[in-house]
Amino acid sequence: MPYLSNQRRLASLILKCGENRIWIDGQRQEEIVDAVTREDIRSLIKSGAIRRRSIRGTSRVRARRHAAEIAKGRHAGPGSRRGTPYSRVSGKARWMRRIRAQRDLLRTLRDEKKIPPAVYRRFYRQAKGGMFRSRAHLLLNLRLSGDLPAGGNP
Numbered sequence: 001m002p003y004l005s006n007q008r009r010l011a012s013l014i015l016k017c018g019e020n021r022i023w024i025d026g027q028r029q030e031e032i033v034d035a036v037t038r039e040d041i042r043s044l045i046k047s048g049a050i051r052r053r054s055i056r057g058t059s060r061v062r063a064r065r066h067a068a069e070i071a072k073g074r075h076a077g078p079g080s081r082r083g084t085p086y087s088r089v090s091g092k093a094r095w096m097r098r099i100r101a102q103r104d105l106l107r108t109l110r111d112e113k114k115i116p117p118a119v120y121r122r123f124y125r126q127a128k129g130g131m132f133r134s135r136a137h138l139l140l141n142l143r144l145s146g147d148l149p150a151g152g153n154p
Contacts, residue, residue: 001029002029002030002032002033003033004024004029004032004033006036007024007032007033007035007036007041007044007050008022008024010038010041011024011041011044011045011050013038014038014041014042014045015045015052017052021052021053021055022050022051022052022053023050023051023052023053024049024050025048025049025050028044028049031044031049032044032049032050098133098134099127099128101134101135102127102132102134102135102138103124103127105135105138105139106120106123106124106127106138107120109142109148114148115142115147115148116147119142119147123138123141123142123147126141
């Protein structure tokens with residue numbers, strides 16, 4: 001194999017890139033060995049015997065695949081979690097989720113005439129005060145107070 005380091009160096013200066021990015025055609029090596037001036041190298045570049053390789057970047061394929069999995073809800077197990085539960089879902093978001101469910105339940109019970117408006121208003125206020133942990137806790141208190149008959153889902 002001929003010694004082409006000088007031609008590679010000249011080509012890297014002409015093409016404004018590093019020597020490792022210079023591609024030399026293996027079929028035309030004898031022709032390239034004879035090229036000693038910058039003009040010779042330029043003509044070889046024009047003919048396609050010497051080329052600049054493209055920059056090899058970091059592939060984003062794995063990152064895109066991982067992001068797609070995360071969008072589906074994967075990789076969210078206990079080993080991936082950092083921070084407290086309140087730092088992942090704010091206290092306000094938790095409150096909104098809980099109070100909306102409780103208010104929806106109270107509204108449906110009132111609209112279906114399972115509880116009178118006065119009971120609705122009393123329990124609405126208690127829910128607003130944060131008395132109930134969940135819909136189930138609200139239902140339990142309604143049944144214990146005697147305002148909702150026991151058994152079956154409302």
